[in-house]
Amino acid sequence: MIAEDQHRPVLLAEAVEALNVQESGVYMDGTFGRGGHAAAIMERLGPAGRLWLLDRDPEAIDAAEQRFAGDGRARVRHASFGDAVDVLRKDGVHALDGVLLDLGMSSPQLDDADRGFSFRHDGPLDMRMDTSAGETAREWLARVAEKDLVRVLRIYGEERFAKRIARALVKAREAGDLPGTTGELAALVAAAVPYPDRHKHPATRTFQAIRIALNGELDALQRFLDSVIDLLAPGGRLVVISFHSLEDRMVKRFIRGAGEQRDLPPEIPVVPEGLRARLRPIGRAVRAGNEEARANPRARSAVMRVAERLS
Template identity: 55%
Template sequence: MGADVNESATFRHTTVLLDEAVEGVLARPDGIYVDGTFGRGGHSRLLLSKLAPQGRLIGIDRDPEAIAAAAAIADPRFSIVHSGFADMADALAELGVHQVDGVLLDLGVSSPQIDNPERGFSFRFDGPLDMRMDTTRGASAADFLARAEEREIARVIRDYGEERFAGQIAKALVARREAGAPLTRTDELRELVARAVKTREAGQDPATRTFQALRIHVNGELAQLEQGLKSALRLLAPGGRLSVISFHSLEDRIVKTFIGQHSKAEVDRRAPFAPPPPLALMALGRVKPSETEVRANPRSRSAVLRVAERTDAPLKD
């Protein structure tokens, strides 16, 4: 999730693919844009610097700390909404906006979230096992592990963490819970996973995949992404741009598939020589961080930016 280096913040973050994502989304300087993952405003600030006086930028984030950070932007062209980007169409409608010229999404979790032990996102610090991006609602990771069946826990860790030891980890979690010691701290989860995972990738903590899986599940990230892409496509005006940064294969697969569904014609076998139907998107490219950026910010190494442009074709049903 995008965030810039904020000198007044305790937890800092360097925005990944900053110039590339903003350049990708900026269709016309006098347009209306959505930063669906405001974070600490890295992409938003750069985008505002490139907008014309009549341009407009609407930031969206479901993290109350991000909403508070947005107060530092004193620009009449900017407004912030406390919401998930999956609901951006409804959120913008309340502002009287029904069409935009660009939507930027920087997926995943931001460094201010990761580096704050109280948020519970990281196994590097001991803290409450929370992991909610919106701390005002929903069940925490500890809540989920306290009530879910072993089979459900294993499914989440396997499907969202691509963890081959998901069954062993789930079994150990439930055994500890049934012994009267449910997990409430990140250190407890990290130590339990370390005992359950028999082998590990070089340079990777054995808890990495489990923490990712629980975070994705607690925040409904993949469903949010699928719905958010649909909302963005409905909002985009012809010529408008969609610019999405993802950080792991599950996210990127959804983005790649979505853009492909709306930008690649399927041949009608009943009429193979018929002209292809008009498509709603035109894929503009895929960008990875440069070697220089990865050296400066190792967290950027897995990032993928995909950009597409809205055509004037009608949407598929």
């Protein structure tokens, strides 16, 4: 497995600056990963500050507990950010001064063959974010209907050869030859794609789509967006780093919608609370600079959006 210190958090300085961390503030890092962003937030917190650290990956939680053992400012919870409201309410927290989500995969997840997220290292077809629960990617592929697989590949992977790939997988399954490793799946997909992208492995979109579907990633993001405003104190910051267009569109539309005040007839002088704008976008979308992109290729697709809770 890759060493913990080899993981490079994307847009580290920009994200922490966007959070506008106050010494006595209360914050949440909803995707701890290996703690790069969390450590930088901790550096700005004073003794009275608090940081909730969430992740659905048991290995990430182990890393968080080891890294911040004995630090009374940290609260480590094994949970999806989609369930953040329930987790924080249970802990008696009703207002946060900032929330950070980094929706990318961590280097340890991608580089550990046993996790099955990448075809660069041949390993079992697992792909679960939470290895303590749920079915593996191979178990899912063994039962998913062909039409549902086509839909997943088209929507979550934006794969133009979704039908060809789904048919190839179903034929292999019917023949008792369903791929059992990442290398086998990548080879099957590559054989099914007639015109591969010169700059991308033909299985890239398929792996992305299966991972998103298996882990309910967009559902978790939607649950988070539906509830995050109620988590933020007035002036609290929301910072989200996305890595593909589906996530970024969701975040962009959410911030835009929450920043709009609905029109009312002139005879209604006071805007009811439920119709007021609730978020204020902060600046434009932020992308990694050339230097960071060269040093960390995974940063090239990152997009960070920031918003602030209105009174």
